[in-house]
Each structure stands twice: as structure tokens, then as C-alpha cells.
Amino acid sequence: MTEFPEAPVYERLAHLGKALSAPVRLRLLDLLDQGECTVEELAQRGGFPLKNTSSHLQQLRAAGLVATRREGTRIHYSLRDSEVSRFLGRFQEFAEARMPDLRQEIQEHLGPEGSVDAVTHAELDGMVERGEVLLVDLRSAAEYEEGHLPGAVSVPSRELADRWAELPWDTTIVAYCQGPYCVVSPRAVRLLREAGRSARSLKGGYVDWKRHHDSADD
Amino acid sequence: MTEFPEAPVYERLAHLGKALSAPVRLRLLDLLDQGECTVEELAQRGGFPLKNTSSHLQQLRAAGLVATRREGTRIHYSLRDSEVSRFLGRFQEFAEARMPDLRQEIQEHLGPEGSVDAVTHAELDGMVERGEVLLVDLRSAAEYEEGHLPGAVSVPSRELADRWAELPWDTTIVAYCQGPYCVVSPRAVRLLREAGRSARSLKGGYVDWKRHHDSADD
């Protein structure tokens, strides 16, 4: 390995880069941004093998990005503080801004409902003020309990197909799911539109909203 | 490799992390933050083999972090825009904030003159207003020409030992070098203090100053 005077400092800096250099770890961080989770929950939600997940989490811990809390036999992981969440937001924003293939990949992954058609935070604020919107939280009941947008109704995506008739017809539905790369809300919007409803997806999902609203408190 | 639904998106995001996961690349980015450079200059300043440097630079280019400009037979590299510089600043700040071993390493690397004793930007602004400071740029003449703090005098560190007597005795000397991890200015401050001068190092060096002053313009 090449040696240069400042090497020790840059090697430690590179630890942070390494922590952010594996797709699995980036996904885990986004999952943790939903709220505290056990290793098992993370493995299940992310679709990773358990042992693998554990190992990645420890790397994230070594980089100072996540914290652990023991409760009985379970270990709960969470982002170490809200700064981590904000940093992740900036990291993703920065990456999207200068990697054209990433932007394209996101477009393809989400479809138009999740990207170009999505409601921005500024738009949402205006719509909420004018009372012309119903916020629908598509995540699991557990995730909704951990925290959700003010005024949002919990309709887990699995139940949406059976329950969309309950939703009022006189307002636009703005649906959101976990985060900016989650396909759930774009899909739900497509379903609702096919049912003749006025529906849009919230840009960035819950995570992105939280990132912009944690700055003040916490 | 583990496959999960959002994998393609997170794989691309991980490209950015990978770009930031090698000490050499992080050093190159900081060097480029001084201004445009040819591959050869970078290799020389960083102390890396030329071919190695070229290869790393191309990875940075693939990640959208640096841009190239051809001029005759030489190729000049530079940060792609000032956003990159700001992002790097945040990356380093974030890493320092949550990796205790990194902070410690920096302390040891720079000594007290470069860390705890250093002048912050806010302090410097006040000192400049009151006219009680002489700014000394310790970098090479070429780097000084590329850009420097307003009012700074160029005294390349090699010449300092011969020229410190020229510097006025009635003001505090604030010396700066390339960046936050550069040992040049702390060393210079030590030398000047041993010569009975009132001297301090500028926290973060030229790069850090530039990062905070490019936000407005550019």
C-alpha cells in the first residue's frame, strides 16, 4: 500500500467511505432511518441473510453511524443520531445530482409516479394548508407507530387493495412509503389512479420528510 | 452477491461510497481542491506513483467528482464543481464528529498548533477587521497564484526559515497551508514561536476557507 505523510488521517477518513461502499449497508441505513430495529427485523425487511446483516451492522457501528441498545435477548439498532440521517440525505442527493446513470436507474425503478409526478415538500405544505389533501402512510402498522407525518392515515400497502374504497373522494390522496427508493407508493398511486382516484406520491417518502423536519428539534 | 428489489439503485449509490473509500483518492480530492492540476503534478505532490494516480483519477471521474481538460499533451484534472468541494468538507466534518480515533489521529498528526490553538474563520474575520493580523500563505508560489486569501502574503514554507525576519513584528502572524490535514502550517507556527513571534495556524487551511467562501459565488 502506498505510504504518504498524511496517510493515517486519510485512512481513517476512508473508513467512512468504506462503510458507505456496499449496497447492503446503504440499504440498512435507510431501513434504520424508519426507526429502531432488531437485527432480525432488518434482515427480514431488507431480504438479507441474518448473519450477513449482523456483520454489516457491526461495520456500520465501527464507523460510528449506528448505535445498539440491548433489551433482553434482542439487540436494537438505530442511527446514532439525527445527524447521520441528514448526512445520508445529503450523500444521496449529492450522488443523484452528479451520476446520470443513478438518476436514470431511479426513474426506471420508480416509474413516473414516483419521480417526476411526485409531490415535493413545499407543494405538500401548501396543499395541507388549503386542506385539499389526505395523507396516506403505506408502511407497516409498526413503522407508522414509530413515527409518521402529522395527519397521516395508516393504510399498510397490503391492505390498500381492499381498503381504498374507504378513502374520501373529495380530496387528492398523497401517499408515501419508506424512502426515496421505495417502490410501494408509486405502485399504490398507480392502483388508485386506475380506480379513478386523484392520487400522487410524496417525493422522498417518510425518510426524506423526517430528514428535513429533524433539523429543528432533536 | 445478495439481491434485493432496490439493489440496482443502491449499487449505484455505493459507487460514490467506493470512490471515497480509498485514502489515495481522498487525498487526491483534497489536492485538487487547491486548484487544477495535471496528473504528474498530483502524483508528485501526493507522493504516489504516476500510473496509480491516473487510475484513481479515472475512478473519481467515473463517480462524477472530477472533470478533465486537455491542453496540448497534458490533461488537467479539477473538482467538477464547487459542490464537490462543499460535499468533501461535510464528509470530513461528519467523519471527524463521530470517529474518535480520527480526531485523535488528527491531533497527533498536527500537534496543538494545528488543532486546539488554531484560528477559526470567525476569529480570523474579527482579527482582519481590527487590522491586527498578517496572513501568510505557506503553499507553493504556483498554488498561491491559483488563488489565496485576500491580503495574504506568499511565503512558501521552504523559504520561511530564511525569510521570517522580513515579517513585521507588530502583528500576529496567521499562517495557513493546503488543508485541514496539512502539517506545514503547524510546523511553521512552531518555528515562528521559537523565534519569538506571535503566530497561529489557520484552522482548516486554504481548502476549508475556500469551501466556506465559494458557497456565495460560483
Added chain:
DNA sequence: CTTCTATTCTATCGATCGCTAGATTAGACG
């Protein structure tokens, strides 16, 4: 103390990455 569960530790394999050295391209100069 034993048993059970959640998680981590250890060892191994294959893939990737960084470093090195030789061959090659792109442009400048005579």
C-alpha cells in the same frame, strides 16, 4: 443448572481492489 433464543464470532471460499510493470494511444514538434 439446563435449555432456548437472538446475536455474534470464526473459518473458508470466491470476487474485487489496489499496486506494479509493460504495451499503447493522443497530441506536439521537428
Added chain:
DNA sequence: CGTCTAATCTAGCGATCGATAGAATAGAAG
């Protein structure tokens, strides 16, 4: 057109990393 220089491309080696499976730990429950 050949020659020179700067930089990149290619191939090979050793080190590291991620995935996997078996062994081991820490705490809860009996």
C-alpha cells in the same frame, strides 16, 4: 513521417471484502 512526452490501457499478483455455514456467547425462562 518519425520522435518525444503525457497519460491511459492491459495483465498479473497479493491483499481485502462479502457471503456462507458451523461454533460460541449472552441473557431469559424453566
